[in-house]
Amino acid sequence: MRTIDHFTRPKEYLSPLDEYFGKIVRQWADKEVIPYRRRYDEDWKEHHLIEPAFDKLMGELGLQRVLFPEDLGGWGLGHSHYIGTASYRLFEEVARADSAMAVAFGVVFWPLIMICNEPHVNRRLCEEFAPMFCNTRKAVFAANAMTEPQGGADIENMEIVQGATIETTAVLDGDEWVINGHKLWPTNSGGVCNLFGVVCTTNPGSRDLSDFAFIFVPADTSGVAQGSPYQKAGMAADKNGDIWFEQVRVPKHYRACGPGDDYKYFKEVISFGNLGSISFVSGAMLNVFEILQEFCGNRAYGGRPLKENDAVAGVLADIVKDIDIIRVLGYQYARMIDRPDLYGPRWSDEIVAKGRAYKYFACDRAVEDLGKAMNLLESSGSDRAWDIEKHWRDLKIVQLWMGGKQLCQMETARWYFDCKTL
């Protein structure tokens, strides 16, 4: 009998933490999430059921600390040579149970990448923010406030827009930044966020990349307001809402890397975003494999298990083939992130573009395969009871975020074909 561990992974790439991470998170998933997840959709606003599971994972198991340096209570992933492959395994195992929890957990690292990763560690900010995540047994959430009402994912479409459409402003007043603006949709907003990384401009309309600023704002700073969460097709464990910044004042040194570098290393954030997205897809799809094994092994057509019908088996083959390929691809990309010495910096246009390409491939395959899987199950395919419809709703969201497919296509074409005007 095969298990999800039979799907291919490049053995030589696995991180020293791989086995340990895999073990503790899978136990957590099987015990704390999978038995309850069918009731998560109705819990989208309150998180009565969801919050305790987060506390276990992030606070008690302490996985929200991993990026920070060891001497600050972290696990030193930020300066390791296996941040990509190690987080991939973490996210994959969480996503197997619930990809919304995986993204909420993963996004905790998203702004911290700007200050915890070599070669651009901002020691002062690490020291300042580490305690918030390391000295607690409760889940603590961070978020990247990027998207704005007018532009959708324009802000991620750096190549073209170059920050010119950013309307959230940061003005230096003495040694404080004064931030004003309105952001939408970030993961871990809707009231749960503790620390924001805010994408803003020091000079509205400017295409000068040194005006692009990434500034940290603790959620309890006066002038910060979070709206209530939006209702969505899925991903109940991930809250998204509006955030308003009105005359918000933070210390000057809360700017992550400084003029130019904020822009440069923000592209590393995009790379990690794509890596995460791929890992969420493979994790959820591994669970889909488990579900298909059970359904097609125990339901009969013509008196034989469904899986023994050649036509059904053909579809099953198409699905596991994709899962295996997505996983290989995800680990290859994680390795490219782990080894800039071999593949170039994580923020290079090449790494960003290839991440986009792999991400939209993984999402497209998953959405199509989930549609086929639901159809194989007939009416059970749309029952909450089988969980496939859950993964279908959740992974659709992964496909749509971060600018969606079209932005991925444009960045892929732009890099490979040197397009100038896309």
Add this chain to the structure above:
Amino acid sequence: MRTIDHFTRPKEYLSPLDEYFGKIVRQWADKEVIPYRRRYDEDWKEHHLIEPAFDKLMGELGLQRVLFPEDLGGWGLGHSHYIGTASYRLFEEVARADSAMAVAFGVVFWPLIMICNEPHVNRRLCEEFAPMFCNTRKAVFAANAMTEPQGGADIENMEIVQGATIETTAVLDGDEWVINGHKLWPTNSGGVCNLFGVVCTTNPGSRDLSDFAFIFVPADTSGVAQGSPYQKAGMAADKNGDIWFEQVRVPKHYRACGPGDDYKYFKEVISFGNLGSISFVSGAMLNVFEILQEFCGNRAYGGRPLKENDAVAGVLADIVKDIDIIRVLGYQYARMIDRPDLYGPRWSDEIVAKGRAYKYFACDRAVEDLGKAMNLLESSGSDRAWDIEKHWRDLKIVQLWMGGKQLCQMETARWYFDCKTL
């Protein structure tokens, strides 16, 4: 300006011979093949144009020797830990120019795998056959005579058929095998073959795997007859025809590995067949990228290069994304073949099944992408002059051989879902 070398390869997997192989074969391709390949289709029967190019590659550059041990004039690839990745690079570069030449060249190794590869080196047969390939500057061809009139690719569908459908018989008479049977379609038949590896049975109808036999038959042995080549949609450089074996006598020790092992290691042959197929696809598709760069860069729509039209760029993105993924996947599979210590034996059901899965993925993507590429070029897409239609015809054949998609699906499903009756 990007080149085909910008497509991802796992850097840590590359063989010590990678650069050298890449360099000499690419020179050969650009000089000896690409300028002439548009006339290959009319040369399908005679090979007036094609044969000299083969002699250069296989005889003069000596690449037909690589599998044999060094002391027999070979390059020792058979006992190396990089046979997979090294051959992948070789085949990819040849296929970039002409995938039919890549398969004809690759299949030279196919039967030799049975006797040149650790841990089942048959030293006596290596010594006997090495001179045929190593002491000449002419191209020398080998072929696997597998397919039979009645069963199509049944013979490759080992799991189910277990050799029971093989009608080509080998009867031991003293120290000689007496072989009778009729084979179809092998690459490098149609008159060009020098050495056959013949799949036959020592006990017709038996499902006892020790009755499955793989026996070498030099093409000039009396009783061996090759028919003239078939006319096909493409792949003019690869001749396929009928082969008749009538009372053909070869020494007893020409059986590759012996009862049981012939069957066992023949599955390794399948694995290499799938590895080769993937490499042919990625090689040809790399050339498609070069062609698209040229066409979409120099043809204009609305006064701007085609590649600057967002809708066209979307299709271009879909295509390069697939090429990059196929290549990553191909090298991962090559590595799995190189490192049985990490991934298990090359003849294991897992390696065979995953090879099938990757192969049908690669072929399906390529056929669809080539259809899109031809459509992008409008009427130029069907012109011989642009070579895209050539790759389209050739890769379609790669998709169809070795049992085609359905067999790949069944073996994938069978392995992942423990199906018993597919």
Add this chain to the structure above:
Amino acid sequence: MSNLDLIPYPKDMVQESDVSLARTLQQWAEAEVLSKRLEYREDYEKLLKPAMRKLFIDVELQKMIWPENCGGIGLNTPEVARTLALSLEQIGRADTGIGYLFSVTFALCSSFAMETNLNEELCDRIAPLFCQTQEIALGSLVLPAFGRGEHSAEGPLFRGKVLPARARRDGDTWVVNGKSLRPLNSGADAQLFGVFCALEKEDEPGLILVPGDAPGLTRGERFLKTGLAASDNADIDLTEVRVPVENLVFRGENPLRQILSWLYLNSGAVTVGSLFATYEIMRDWAEMRVIKGKGSLFKENPLTASLMAEISHEILLSRLLLHQLAQMLSKPELYRQPGEERLYIPALSVVSHITQTAEKAINQTMELMGSAGYATEWNLERYWRDVKTMQVHLGNWELNKMELARYFFQCRNL
């Protein structure tokens, strides 16, 4: 202006009465559902029942198929196919689930209320449930299902599947038994179930009508599902349920095919309607959305325009196919009876194409809209969940294709 008139349909096939009914339903859709979405955003389900009441009772849709002498409208000739196509487009545009409930109800009743197979005794007895009431009346079907483990324990197979219930003859009643049956819809509140049963001592299975209030029929918990909120579905148990012998509407495969042919036409029309809604949502988005910073309108970007064109292209083709099928169903003299393979196969083919195309088309529209695609606020995601749910209820495509294979290649052992 919704611009739906840009999507052609075969005008020479429909009558003025069809067009005017469609216009009425379009008004209903806009007044009762589309315009109220915003106000009910937080609890969309609350608007469903009132809207359904308007449609089923006030517009009298639930009387449609019944003969006039039973208090119905008497639209029970084959020509109703064209009426259904145009009408259900509008209902599906408003809400897929409401359209689906009507589709199944009509298909069930078509087995005995159509002119071609009119069973007056049954009509007289059943019609009041639908025609003499101020309550919404729903019909539902219980069809063969996958077996569990070895089928030997589960009685005879029908086309590879297990019959959901068994019936034995006892004097002038049928006694029906079956555990945890999964109806296509409305297990929690349907007034009439058509249950496909194994008939004791007979070779052929048959469809038996079981009223929702029949003693021995118990309804399980309403369960959660992806879409079709209008359908309160639940498993049902039948324990020694007794119904008059006449409730056995038919035996064998062809009559079942007839029900399915009508269900396929209706579901296809509902899906095309949902695609209309998709098109309208996409238009709104494309008109107001700006990309690449200010200035460039979403619809003027070649890539997004290309995808929008692809989607509209598929909608156009689906509508043409839908009305072609309606035309075929409306003329049995030319195209055979819906129970015959010659008509059943095109019906299966068309509805499969439409529902599969719709899944893809709505998926792509969501891609165009980014987070607005999955935000409840924009309504699109509901059509996406609804259409997919309806599609899976039409059956596993791989297994449905076995029917096509038998037809096109005379396969015998599939």
Add this chain to the structure above:
Amino acid sequence: MSNLDLIPYPKDMVQESDVSLARTLQQWAEAEVLSKRLEYREDYEKLLKPAMRKLFIDVELQKMIWPENCGGIGLNTPEVARTLALSLEQIGRADTGIGYLFSVTFALCSSFAMETNLNEELCDRIAPLFCQTQEIALGSLVLPAFGRGEHSAEGPLFRGKVLPARARRDGDTWVVNGKSLRPLNSGADAQLFGVFCALEKEDEPGLILVPGDAPGLTRGERFLKTGLAASDNADIDLTEVRVPVENLVFRGENPLRQILSWLYLNSGAVTVGSLFATYEIMRDWAEMRVIKGKGSLFKENPLTASLMAEISHEILLSRLLLHQLAQMLSKPELYRQPGEERLYIPALSVVSHITQTAEKAINQTMELMGSAGYATEWNLERYWRDVKTMQVHLGNWELNKMELARYFFQCRNL
């Protein structure tokens, strides 16, 4: 027995005369092409010309559209659409290339020989080329093409593309110039070219008829291509070619759309015919092929049956769409003139669906047949090459979709 009657088409739309012509063409297809494939296996092209002669001359197909007073058959009213759909199915079934040559020729002549836009003077002058000859007569089109590098050098753009030639008025003649023009077909042997030209001192481009023997018209080398062997194509050069002013058939976009609408209908029908051939080849294969060792027939395996069903399903749908389009073209009073967007867009949509579906369907059929799929012996690979070649000649789908986007979303700057 080919079992093609298993694939339905809208019977209520066609007249008996259409059916009988189709029957004649079916006989031609079987006698002149299908049955001769084996004997001509090594050199299939050799059978093309004789078969075409039979079709164009003996069956008089090349007289079809011409008015009777010009020696033609006079099938030049919109109703001919339904005739074309049924007839070209049979021609395409025999050979895609022959069907394509007829398709383009008819479409070109439709611009001045249809009752709705009859130009008697032109008909009198051109008809003899087709009606008073014992030679095969072919028409061809030269349409706007991609620019090379900067278009500034290449004159005005038409819908983003470059006009292939320029014409200046000189008294009562047009003087046409253009270098290395790529016709849709038959550059090496067509008797009549329709060249879409930039007209000096005019804003709108126009279509000018250039006879194949016009002084100043030179034909390049016949070039090699993937398919459509029946078309001997070559680039042509026009150097100071003089034609009467009346040869300017029309100016502007709508008349071009009309030509294309007819071309789309015809190409769609030819493709459906090629799909019929695919279906027949697949049936033969499925009947004789055994898999998994002896005993189990190919068509009885659920996986292969599923794929065979998928393919047949697509063929069925394509045929329904084709005849729906024919119906729309045949009734301009209900569906507008073919030159109007309201009809042109559905035509583009339908032919794009059919040709894209056909590519996929034939691809899948080849997959079923393994090496027989690409062996010339089994004939399938030729339909695969032919259909794909015809498809790419209908234009880049991404750019064609811009037309759909303008129609459905009123885009202005695409």
